Amino acid sequence: MRKSNLVIGILLAVSLSGCASLGTGPQATDAEGGALLGALAGAVIGNQTGSPLAGAAIGAGIGGLAGNAVGSKR
Numbered sequence: 001m002r003k004s005n006l007v008i009g010i011l012l013a014v015s016l017s018g019c020a021s022l023g024t025g026p027q028a029t030d031a032e033g034g035a036l037l038g039a040l041a042g043a044v045i046g047n048q049t050g051s052p053l054a055g056a057a058i059g060a061g062i063g064g065l066a067g068n069a070v071g072s073k074r
Contacts, residue, residue: 009043009052030071031064038063 039060046055 005052006043006047009046009056010040012039012043012053012056025071026074027068027071030074031068034067034070035060035064038066 039056041063042055042057042059043052044055045059046052049055
């Protein structure tokens with residue numbers, strides 16, 4: 001059960017990062033990368049606490065914001 005939740009969380013992370021691919025340029029690319037990495041890390045951490053989907057969603061949001069901020073500085 002836990003392994004399937006992790007897989008679902010990772011798939012959700014990849015799906016969420018695909019939503020950020022609508023833009024172009026370094027800011028959009030960094031936001032995509034940040035969302036993907038954040039969602040993956042959030043899913044893994046969330047799996048350890050029993051809620052990988054919530055972890056993936058929170059990680060994707062925070063990672064996307066951080067990536068966007070880094071991309072805007074370029």
